[in-house]
Amino acid sequence: MASPTSPHQPSPIFHTMPTLSFVSLLLSSPIKTIHRNPLCHPTGFPTLHYPARASLTTPSPSTPSPSTPSSPPSPYPTSEKLHSPSKTALYDVLVIGAGPAGLSLSSALGERQLTVACADPQLHAPWPNHYGVWEDEFQKVGLADCATARYDKTTIYAGHNKIVLDRPYIRVDRVKLKQRFVDRCNHARVTMIPARVTDVDHRSRQWSLVHLDDQDLTIRARVVIDCTGHALQFTNASGKNGYQQPWAQAAYGVEAVVNGHPFETDEMLLMDFRDDHAIGDMRAASDRRPTFLYVFPSGERRGFFEETSVIAPTAVSFEELKKRLERRLEHSGIVIERVIEEEFSLIPMGGSLPRRGRVVGFGGAAGLVHPATGYMVGRTVKLAEQLAETIGRGLEEIGEDEDVERVAQMGWDVTWNVGMLRQRDFLKFGAELLGTLGMRESCAFFDAFFKLPEDLWIRFLGYELDSGGVRGMFALWFFAIADNEIRIRLLRGIVEIGGWRLIRSVLPEWMSGWQGE
Template identity: 35%
Template sequence: MTPPESRSDVAIPASPCSDVLVIGAGPAGLCIAAALAAEGLQVAVLSDADPQAPWPNTYGIWGEEVDSLGLAHLLGHRWSHTVSYFGPGEADPGGPGNQPVLHGRDYGLFDKVRLQAHWLEQARRLGVRWHRGEAVGLAFEGERGAQEPAGVSVVTTAAGERLRARLVLDASGHRSALVQRPDEGPVAGQAAYGVVGRFTAAPVEPDQFVLMDFRCDHLSPEQRSEPPSFLYAMDLGEGRYFVEETSLALAPPLPFDTLRQRLELRLAHRGVAISAVEHEEFCLFPMNLPLPDRQQPLLAFGGAAAMVHPASGYLVGALLRRAPGLARAVAAACADGQASPATLAAAGWAGLWPQELRRKHALYQFGLDKLMRFPEARLRAFFATFFALPEPQWSGFLTNTLSVPQLLAAMLRLFALAPWEVRLGLLGLQGREAARLGRLLRP
């Protein structure tokens, strides 16, 4: 495969007008670029980094989810022994605080190199064009009036180049400088510090995947009063493991140094030390980012479009499920050669964030606001109750595949099953919770 141009000293020639200019070449950018090109659109990608540069983070997905997409061959690892721990932990290894909750569902970790190559090959085969540079401005040629820009979108790069397209789609992540969204106050971030490497003893059982280990017996009483964190870990085989200390969404998020110290304390408490580091992961992304302004004359996808699941933090599954529908909506709108950027973007926003998904987003954010106020013991009790729900309810909640009535039914059932300390924490409205429920009625 001929690689995209990666030399910063090579001038990018003036390009013809594309149907869609995608900004960003991470998972979201490559996914949507390939989907748009598969609909017969002329697609260009603008990226300030080499599209073939290795991705720094890992991406997980539930087994049934990746199977339904027909992409299980892109997994690097798959586990059937999937568990969580929600007890406080205690000296007796067989005690109730150390008993795992068995999830009974496969979990997979994408092979990042294979996933990236999958999308790059699709893009190459479908004729996607590549540009290098940083997008710093967006304007429109051929305006009809102050209310509706028409004609062609023009993106200006930091080097002064002007790239023209009928529609601009920003997939550059949640820090996008072009996507407009309302200011709803502090944005909560989920932070994680992880290590892929070798250890003096096994940090998890053989062939085991640990979704959440909330045991906190390695922390002092003072540390337990601080915002909680949990272990996300897996056996990668051949003596290699991935362990990651993760916090739920917080504003401001937990510092990486705090997470690193907690991970070391957690391992040491169980007689484990890191003997060789192959890779360090520093992960931070927003969990309650407001939905973008759907009236703006450009489109977004991925983190820039607030597609990170507000409750679970998952993104790649949503990218894979929703990219084809968004691409079809954009292609249908582009069939009208006179459609303005605003018209094309409106069709895209309607396809990406229909009323049903906007209502679910409000419900998930409402739930997240509740959990961010829970102390450590109440949070453990909440998750123990959540995973006691019937599997279709908790798995559909985490993958965002339930309908609004099904989602409400799951939340009500959780409330009925929860201990009183959790119910009390779920009652009453504080902060932005009333506004979240208002968007359930008027998304």
């Protein structure tokens, strides 16, 4: 489930499924935060903010324990100094959006001695989403200390069998994480512009004219990068073979003080598919469109409780998710005494990738969300360094007078080269297969998934099945340990869902060819 780059960002899936993207929000009183009134993408999805249950260093001794209740996010501290934008200045790069993608990329670009501006009307607003990530992923990018809680173990209930993963999970301190990136931007002298970009005019081969809603301010930039999330404000969603509607992950959750709960405070509950609470009409609905519980315990009487639909062709409604969560908590004897924060999350999954144009997409605007889990933040932060290096090298190579279109295409190659496209085909097959399964089959699917060798399921969740051979090994191993019903669904899915895209995803790149998305 993801976070905002501008007014757009997401929440996680496999909440490890991370809760990726929580819909557009309003921060109300300090006691309760309600996210509502989403702006709508032409496809019908709300503009999103991207969350992460994804990825960064070894926690410091001061990292809060899971038993310490986390406080509601404090007002986001403004930077001490904003470098004023100039109408006459020519920036090397303009980044649109100040979510995890926008700020991590802006700071990485600035650290490479490029002149960078970052524009977002919500520049000083806190990120609204609850991020959860695997600790080792955040360790890789040096951010594991940005945590309000650390859980030594992660648990899953695929049916009534408890699966314990010896892989620590952290709850991200969204205020600290944003401040970390803002500090890096300030140190790199990135110009921070608290305004909305309204239009990008490519009137020159060497630069673009960017219009903002702040007193008709316009600036010039050689490269423009869209980090505004899944709304695709400045990139085009029409793929080579026509637009394909994304599927969706939806979640409803509350941060609350309760009378008590049965969950271990040192364990993060990633997925709980137990559905003894589903009786009457809810039983048939639960069997047809399975949902699971996701919990960050914060002591004995507080936690974040979320009901999540992994993926479906059409999103399970927030009303239905809220009803299921309330019934589930009631069945467990959990009484909510005070709601601190309410959260709605909707994440587009799969679908068409943006068209490679002169505006480079990054984060949600590049379709970087994991098509089967909803994870994005960890991968995005890692890719920010690579993209910044590529943009910097490209601008140096072309000099001041050549067409910047070449640099834009170099940027797109970082996120969507042939290898990444083939891996997406493979992951997308898994997502669309999962979206057709009922409750019993979903439990069987995840029971088999987490019986895979740890390296394989970690690589799947981390978007790191990075060769046809590894993907082929994953498929064969999963088929071997799955039950017969899942095997039958896999065989049918190869014909009905995967087709040539799935077959070429397990071939060497030189055999699979380009053939676009």
